[in-house]
Amino acid sequence: MSAALAAVPVVVRPKAAGGCSDAxxxxxxxxxxxxxxxxxxxxxxxxxxxxxxxxxxxxxxxHLMQSAAGVMIFAEPRFGTAIIDERDLAxxxxxxxxxxxxxxxxxxxxxxxxxxxxxxxCPSEVIKLxxxxxxxxxxxxxxxxxxxxxxxxxxxxxxxxxGEDACLAALVPGLxxxxxxxxxxxxxxxxxxxxxxxxxxxxxxxxxxxxxxxRRSTLLPVVGPNTHYLLAQPFLADxxxxxxxxxxxRLEAPFPLGVEGTTAWFEAAAREWNIPDAKFQAAIAxxxxxxxxxxxxxxxxxxxxRIFFFPDSQLEIPLARFLSRELEMNLVEVGxxxxxxxxxxxxxxxxxxxTMLSEGQHVENQLDRCRAAQPDxxxxxxxxxxxxEAEGMTTKWAIELVFTPIQGYEQAADLAExxxxxxxxxxxxxx
Amino acid sequence: MQLTVWTYEGPPHVGAMRxxxxxxxxxxxxxxxxxxxxxxxxxxxxxxxxxxxxVTYTTFQARDLGSDTAQLFQDAARDAYERFKPKAMLVGASxxxxxxxxxxxxxxxxxxxxxxxxxxxxxxxxxKENWGAAETxxxxxxxxxxxxxxxxxxxxxxxxxxxxxxCNLLGPTALGFRHRDDLKEISGLLAQIGVDxxxxxxxxxxxxxxxxxxxxxFNIVLYPEIAMPAAGWxxxxxxxxxxKTVPIGMGATCDFIREVAALAGVDASALLDDPNSRxxxxxxxxxxxxxxxxxxxxxxxxxxxxxxARIATRELGFTVVGxxxxxxxxxxxxxxxxxxxxxxxxxTEDYLEVEAAITELNVELLLGTQMERHIAxxxxxxxxxxxxxxxxxxxxxxxxxxxxFEGANVIFDTWVHPLMMGLEEHLLGMxxxxxxxxxxxxxxxxxxxxxxxxxAPAAAPIADAFALAVETDDDVDVIEAEGPIxxxxxxxxxxxxxKIPFFVRGKAxxxxxxxxxxxxxxxITVEALYDAKAHFSR
Numbered sequence: 001m002s003a004a005l006a007a008v009p010v011v012v013r014p015k016a017a018g019g020c021s022d023a024x025x026x027x028x029x030x031x032x033x034x035x036x037x038x039x040x041x042x043x044x045x046x047x048x049x050x051x052x053x054x055x056x057x058x059x060x061x062x063h064l065m066q067s068a069a070g071v072m073i074f075a076e077p078r079f080g081t082a083i084i085d086e087r088d089l090a091x092x093x094x095x096x097x098x099x100x101x102x103x104x105x106x107x108x109x110x111x112x113x114x115x116x117x118x119x120x121x122c123p124s125e126v127i128k129l130x131x132x133x134x135x136x137x138x139x140x141x142x143x144x145x146x147x148x149x150x151x152x153x154x155x156x157x158x159x160x161x162x163g164e165d166a167c168l169a170a171l172v173p174g175l176x177x178x179x180x181x182x183x184x185x186x187x188x189x190x191x192x193x194x195x196x197x198x199x200x201x202x203x204x205x206x207x208x209x210x211x212x213x214x215r216r217s218t219l220l221p222v223v224g225p226n227t228h229y230l231l232a233q234p235f236l237a238d239x240x241x242x243x244x245x246x247x248x249x250r251l252e253a254p255f256p257l258g259v260e261g262t263t264a265w266f267e268a269a270a271r272e273w274n275i276p277d278a279k280f281q282a283a284i285a286x287x288x289x290x291x292x293x294x295x296x297x298x299x300x301x302x303x304x305x306r307i308f309f310f311p312d313s314q315l316e317i318p319l320a321r322f323l324s325r326e327l328e329m330n331l332v333e334v335g336x337x338x339x340x341x342x343x344x345x346x347x348x349x350x351x352x353x354x355t356m357l358s359e360g361q362h363v364e365n366q367l368d369r370c371r372a373a374q375p376d377x378x379x380x381x382x383x384x385x386x387x388x389e390a391e392g393m394t395t396k397w398a399i400e401l402v403f404t405p406i407q408g409y410e411q412a413a414d415l416a417e418x419x420x421x422x423x424x425x426x427x428x429x430x431x
Numbered sequence: 432m433q434l435t436v437w438t439y440e441g442p443p444h445v446g447a448m449r450x451x452x453x454x455x456x457x458x459x460x461x462x463x464x465x466x467x468x469x470x471x472x473x474x475x476x477x478x479x480x481x482x483x484x485x486v487t488y489t490t491f492q493a494r495d496l497g498s499d500t501a502q503l504f505q506d507a508a509r510d511a512y513e514r515f516k517p518k519a520m521l522v523g524a525s526x527x528x529x530x531x532x533x534x535x536x537x538x539x540x541x542x543x544x545x546x547x548x549x550x551x552x553x554x555x556x557x558x559k560e561n562w563g564a565a566e567t568x569x570x571x572x573x574x575x576x577x578x579x580x581x582x583x584x585x586x587x588x589x590x591x592x593x594x595x596x597x598c599n600l601l602g603p604t605a606l607g608f609r610h611r612d613d614l615k616e617i618s619g620l621l622a623q624i625g626v627d628x629x630x631x632x633x634x635x636x637x638x639x640x641x642x643x644x645x646x647x648x649f650n651i652v653l654y655p656e657i658a659m660p661a662a663g664w665x666x667x668x669x670x671x672x673x674x675k676t677v678p679i680g681m682g683a684t685c686d687f688i689r690e691v692a693a694l695a696g697v698d699a700s701a702l703l704d705d706p707n708s709r710x711x712x713x714x715x716x717x718x719x720x721x722x723x724x725x726x727x728x729x730x731x732x733x734x735x736x737x738x739x740a741r742i743a744t745r746e747l748g749f750t751v752v753g754x755x756x757x758x759x760x761x762x763x764x765x766x767x768x769x770x771x772x773x774x775x776x777x778x779t780e781d782y783l784e785v786e787a788a789i790t791e792l793n794v795e796l797l798l799g800t801q802m803e804r805h806i807a808x809x810x811x812x813x814x815x816x817x818x819x820x821x822x823x824x825x826x827x828x829x830x831x832x833x834x835x836f837e838g839a840n841v842i843f844d845t846w847v848h849p850l851m852m853g854l855e856e857h858l859l860g861m862x863x864x865x866x867x868x869x870x871x872x873x874x875x876x877x878x879x880x881x882x883x884x885x886x887a888p889a890a891a892p893i894a895d896a897f898a899l900a901v902e903t904d905d906d907v908d909v910i911e912a913e914g915p916i917x918x919x920x921x922x923x924x925x926x927x928x929x930k931i932p933f934f935v936r937g938k939a940x941x942x943x944x945x946x947x948x949x950x951x952x953x954x955i956t957v958e959a960l961y962d963a964k965a966h967f968s969r
Contacts, residue, residue: 031468286958
């Protein structure tokens with residue numbers, strides 16, 4: 001642990017030797033209860049305000065989007081589906097003509113669109129509809145008013161949050177080049193969090209921090225051999241690889257969840273920018289102290305409680321680290337759809353030794369383990385939550401952890417509260 | 432390809448899931464990629480069922496393509512049989528698996544499971560959810576009831592007059608629009624007129640129940656979109672006549688009772704003479720003067736849309752200015768109904784087209800689906816939901832049927848509530864000058880965004896007027912001296928507050944101001960905002 005971190009009044013459990021760096025991982029395959037990468041569109045279309053996401057897929061894709069997102073969509077969404085039908089399956093040239101027609105129809109309806117993503121789905125992948133060529137072709141026709149990019153959000157290639165990874169990776173080749181030393185924060189964050197981070201970086205002494213994705217497609221960050229980037233989300237493997245292909249370097253850090261994670265995350269940048277420790281301390285102290293105090297008021301509701309994670313967003317390991325170290329919860333099983341050992345190296349170090357880790361999913365087996373363990377709280381997808389509640393378990397919808405601002409100091413207590421609330425509810429209803 | 436933002440129906444395998452989930456002791460093995468498991472949440476979150484749907488997905492991935500997807504299917508089917516021990520199994524493919532052509536039927540035959548296995552061929556790129564549900568139900572009925580079929584051409588034996596007539600109730604499914612409550616209502620009606628129920632299917636029916644369908648004297652088709660193919664087959668195979676009138680609304684319920692009574696050979700006149708329903712009297716009362724001639728637009732599945740148009744016109748005195756459906760299978764029926772009201776039926780799956788029509792027609796009430804609810808919100812038009820697709824709020828905890836006499840009562844309330852009623856409109860007229868009762872005010876029971884939006888322009892001049900009054904008022908000093916010193920928002924603080932989601936922003940503002948007052952903070956900066964947030968975060 002760094003000197004900077006030790007000086008901040010964070011209450012954390014002592015780190016066990018080695019943590020989970022070399023821990024065995026239970027790898028399973030079978031039925032997965034997780035959304036496909038298309039669903040990343042639900043937050044990406046709110047984040048990039050002049051982009052439109054056109055899924056090239058089946059009726060199932062359209063139905064998924066409205067069923068999964070219907071709860072939170074209250075305006076006309078900036079996404080839609082070009083539903084493939086029988087005629088498109090007859091021949092490829094036909095499907096390309098059809099796609100051009102649909103895009104023309106869409107862009108005439110929505111002239112405000114500056115960036116159009118063609119999003120591949122399971123059926124478009126299986127019939128090998130070449131969306132990258134379609135994007136090039138359409139990009140030529142609509143340039144310079146509209147840029148056209150493509151990525152795959154298909155369920156045969158991606159799970160839930162990997163859709164964001166694929167989308168951001170698609171943006172990377174188009175980022176302007178630079179040789180100037182610069183810092184880039186990678187991963188969609190709520191605007192309010194982004195602004196907090198910007199202010200903190202400024203206080204630390206790092207100006208001109210750039211964010212990927214940008215709020216508008218015209219404000220793309222620049223990248224080059226002197227770009228250092230911090231991942232704000234743990235599911236960005238392809239984006240990281242693409243950035244490194246442009247010469248950028250990843251700053252090794254845990255993810256900015258909880259006081260400890262947030263401090264270490266900022267510290268990674270401060271160290272690279274040779275910020276004096278006193279200045280760093282002074283910059284983060286008010287927020288870190290505030291967050292620690294707020295957490296200390298929630299800790300008694302969570303300390304000693306046993307938590308079980310079904311795999312959903314790849315946020316599970318950083319969340320488990322935060323809950324175990326700052327809130328003293330006990331980890332029964334931490335499932336993740338995919339475990340990126342490199343990006344999660346510091347997180348794994350900080351997990352309590354002996355934590356049961358699982359990757360992939362065989363949902364029936366995992367449900368058996370969960371029932372046998374009878375945890376105090378279960379984090380799971382929307383398909384499992386009510387059935388588990390009916391079995392007497394307390395649950396937290398995993399999806400809320402993706403849609404709610406949870407990163408940074410000011411949100412640390414909100415994040416803890418997300419786990420405390422279901423337990424409080426159960427206690428109230430039982431009384 | 433078709434450009435769509437919303438879609439009225441899911442894919443056909445979701446229809447099959449609605450049948451499997453409605454039944455007992457049935458399991459559906461669906462060849463599908465991992466994302467297709469989203470469909471579970473329709474049942475567990477939107478309908479709030481306590482159990483997961485009885486569906487096993489094979490969850491194939493890109494790396495499996497071309498190698499062992501067929502093996503994956505067989506393993507999944509065998510494991511599902513071992514784990515769930517169903518009495519019948521459905522096998523099929525979702526849209527992506529259809530493209531890889533693994534033949535779930537043949538693969539499951541090779542497993543030689545000791546239970547009936549129904550193979551579903553649901554062409555995803557041509558057909559949709561209701562068709563999928565109807566086809567699935569039909570295939571199950573054929574497979575399970577078929578072995579008991581009499582030789583073709585056999586005349587059904589006349590019913591022993593000492594035995595009460597018995598019928599099957601066909602069509603209710605999981606995720607149906609009030610199906611559970613409709614069943615209770617219709618079961619009660621049948622009991623009142625002295626008709627027994629042989630089997631209700633697919634809702635809560637086991638495979639054994641399906642084998643007994645042939646024992647009924649006639650069938651009642653409650654939901655034609657789902658039950659018609661099965662009922663047609665039962666009619667041809669077992670000689671069972673069917674009741675086709677759907678009992679939604681007073682008039683249709685009475686017609687339904689007459690039709691059932693005729694087939695069952697019973698006298699239902701006592702019930703018809705005294706249906707004990709409030710809806711007809713409420714519709715006649717003087718307060719309902721204001722309903723007369725309201726311009727309504729009706730869109731939904733064919734069954735509910737046809738019923739809604741009839742109720743709107745004949746039972747409430749509305750004017751139907753538009754009638755349409757997304758159910759292409761029943762387009763003819765909807766076209767015929769539209770003729771009765773002098774409008775042209777709209778048959779489309781394109782919600783943008785529906786939106787354009789509604790905008791054009793200057794509608795006063797929208798009776799539609801969840802999609803029309805979105806349209807209505809945008810246009811500021813009152814709306815009631817009459818048909819699937821629906822959302823979680825359309826699965827109410829209370830008893831809320833659409834069918835039968837109680838259904839007519841429920842419909843009266845649901846449709847009339849979004850409108851301004853006579854008494855309310857009258858009082859608004861009387862208090863026209865009062866600032867709370869200005870002309871743009873929405874009905875008092877309709878809180879939320881719609882009324883706020885309409886009230887907003889009117890509120891601004893009032894606020895201005897108030898500000899003016901304070902400036903010239905001699906009591907200003909007194910007011911200030913009495914109250915606590917109000918903190919002031921810094922521009923940055925106010926801007927930061929604006930970034931908080933609107934639905935918690937009010938609370939955040941109140942909390943921050945309370946915190947500022949308590950701790951003597953005069954100017955609320957960004958820092959103070961977060962100090963307050965931390966203070967209250969528990």
